[in-house]
Amino acid sequence: MTIDDWLAVACADADRRGLADLKPLLVTLAGATRALREAGWDAAARQQAEESAPEPRAPGPPPEDGAAR
Amino acid sequence: MIAPLHFHTISALAPLIAAGHVSSEALTNACLQEIAAHDGALRAFITVLGASAIAQARELDAEIAAGVCRGPLHGIPISLKDLIDQQGVPTTAASRVREGHVAACDAPVTARLRAAGAVLIGKTNLHEFAFGTTSDDTAFGAVRNPHALSRSPGGSSGGSAVGIVTGMSVASIGTDTGGSIRIPAAACGTVGLKPAWGEVPCEGVVPLCRSLDHVGPLARSVADAWLIYLVLRGEATAARWPLPAPRPVKGLRLGVPRHYFHDVLDDDVRARFAACLAWLRHEGAETVDVVIPHAPGIAPVYLHASLPEAAAYHAGSLESMPERYTKNVRLRLEMGRYVLAEDYVTAQAARAVLRSEVDAALAGCDALAMPTLPIPAPPIGASTVDVAGTPQAVRSMMLRMTQLFNLTGHPAVSMPMGETAARLPCGLQLAGRLNDTEGLLATAAACEPFVNP
Numbered sequence: 001m002t003i004d005d006w007l008a009v010a011c012a013d014a015d016r017r018g019l020a021d022l023k024p025l026l027v028t029l030a031g032a033t034r035a036l037r038e039a040g041w042d043a044a045a046r047q048q049a050e051e052s053a054p055e056p057r058a059p060g061p062p063p064e065d066g067a068a069r
Numbered sequence: 070m071i072a073p074l075h076f077h078t079i080s081a082l083a084p085l086i087a088a089g090h091v092s093s094e095a096l097t098n099a100c101l102q103e104i105a106a107h108d109g110a111l112r113a114f115i116t117v118l119g120a121s122a123i124a125q126a127r128e129l130d131a132e133i134a135a136g137v138c139r140g141p142l143h144g145i146p147i148s149l150k151d152l153i154d155q156q157g158v159p160t161t162a163a164s165r166v167r168e169g170h171v172a173a174c175d176a177p178v179t180a181r182l183r184a185a186g187a188v189l190i191g192k193t194n195l196h197e198f199a200f201g202t203t204s205d206d207t208a209f210g211a212v213r214n215p216h217a218l219s220r221s222p223g224g225s226s227g228g229s230a231v232g233i234v235t236g237m238s239v240a241s242i243g244t245d246t247g248g249s250i251r252i253p254a255a256a257c258g259t260v261g262l263k264p265a266w267g268e269v270p271c272e273g274v275v276p277l278c279r280s281l282d283h284v285g286p287l288a289r290s291v292a293d294a295w296l297i298y299l300v301l302r303g304e305a306t307a308a309r310w311p312l313p314a315p316r317p318v319k320g321l322r323l324g325v326p327r328h329y330f331h332d333v334l335d336d337d338v339r340a341r342f343a344a345c346l347a348w349l350r351h352e353g354a355e356t357v358d359v360v361i362p363h364a365p366g367i368a369p370v371y372l373h374a375s376l377p378e379a380a381a382y383h384a385g386s387l388e389s390m391p392e393r394y395t396k397n398v399r400l401r402l403e404m405g406r407y408v409l410a411e412d413y414v415t416a417q418a419a420r421a422v423l424r425s426e427v428d429a430a431l432a433g434c435d436a437l438a439m440p441t442l443p444i445p446a447p448p449i450g451a452s453t454v455d456v457a458g459t460p461q462a463v464r465s466m467m468l469r470m471t472q473l474f475n476l477t478g479h480p481a482v483s484m485p486m487g488e489t490a491a492r493l494p495c496g497l498q499l500a501g502r503l504n505d506t507e508g509l510l511a512t513a514a515a516c517e518p519f520v521n522p
Contacts, residue, residue, distance in 0.1 A: 001409065010407045021396070025404045029372065033412055036369040041419040044363065048425050 255496025
């Protein structure tokens with residue numbers, strides 16, 4: 001859902017519930033949601049996860065015969 | 070002039086009580102007299118427990134006479150923010166929504182204080198349901214700042230801070246979801262500690278946002294906050310008392326995040342903070358600039374993380390008794406019902422990013438240092454304040470420095486760092502490593518003598 005669509009639906013719902021005073025707060029929230037979505041948090045979280053993931057282990061020598069497996 | 074005993078610290082009073090030189094009853098009576106004299110104007114308390122507090126004090130005095138001292142909190146009058154359950158006493162949350170509620174049992178933190186010998190003197194006023202930073206939206210009348218009665222004491226634990234600086238209690242227990250311990254501590258000129266998340270139990274405490282809520286002390290010194298923190302955490306303080314002497318400032322390394330945190334700052338607060346760092350450097354501390362790269366995104370993250378959790382707790386009463394909320398709190402709770410799930414989830418991912426960035430900023434540092442509030446206490450009822458010639462929303466100003474550490478869970482403490490030209494208190498905030506609240510307290514105790522002229 002786009003933020004503009006969400007804001008229109010939310011304001012209409014606030015009107016329907018007799019909460020017209022809520023509409024300026026919803027406009028503020030819409031601005032904050034826009035900022036949240038544009039900040040790239042999910043990409044930053046993915047990058048952090050990749051950077052903190054353990055390095056893949058280099059393959060070791062094959063176990064000798066009789067070694068525990 | 071020497072201050073009356075009920076204005077002293079726990080650290081100073083505890084040996085006197087233990088030795089029988091000061092009685093808990095006299096101390097408790099002195100606090101009750103301050104409440105009777107001044108609380109009509111300040112509205113710090115919702116419930117005053119005069120008779121039960123005196124009875125408790127007498128029992129504790131009898132224990133001392135019999136040679137039993139429970140530890141440093143023995144006989145000390147302490148108040149509880151009225152979100153915290155005390156058996157047989159209403160927990161109002163400063164709201165008409167809670168009319169008729171009486172707590173069936175003590176919250177774990179209340180039980181721990183009681184076992185440690187604290188005298189539970191009363192329940193303090195707050196921003197309704199702790200959902201605000203100014204303590205003026207409350208069913209029990211706006212709390213007033215004793216430094217200027219037309220000003221807010223900060224919030225939401227406003228009554229707790231006011232009670233400490235006016236001698237109505239020696240210390241208090243508050244809660245902090247975006248800064249609600251540290252903000253009033255800074256606005257009123259006292260110490261407030263938000264421990265690391267999860268260290269102190271929140272059961273028996275009316276929640277605001279469960280993943281952001283913290284319980285912690287407001288007190289007259291870092292050492293006092295430390296002693297109470299140990300009790301709240303469940304430690305036997307008798308074995309840890311007295312605390313070790315503060316470590317030297319020389320050799321401390323403080324990280325100073327300026328980007329975002331210094332972008333909007335009152336001129337007097339900026340000057341006090343600069344002076345504070347200069348004193349610490351003069352004493353041998355090192356200060357280094359650090360960066361929290363995503364700091365400009367903190368406020369939207371906090372909004373989307375906190376609003377839905379608050380709305381979820383209140384959903385039932387928003388439907389059944391909406392008229393019992395104060396208007397502003399009801400509207401903000403309603404706002405939370407419109408946050409989309411996808412944005413709440415993004416906010417949770419953002420919290421992990423911010424946590425890593427704070428950890429990185431703390432690497433090689435003993436603590437991060439910044440003003441607790443970018444402005445002095447705002448006028449009661451103001452929605453905006455002028456900062457360096459630009460109007461700014463009070464709510465976003467009040468939360469600007471503190472909410473980050475609720476999102477990340479790092480421990481943070483506020484302590485006085487002097488006053489503005491208009492004689493309004495300023496606070497210094499130090500934030501420490503996750504799971505090292507005592508390390509943070511040791512750093513704060515070292516700095517304390519040098520930051521409040």
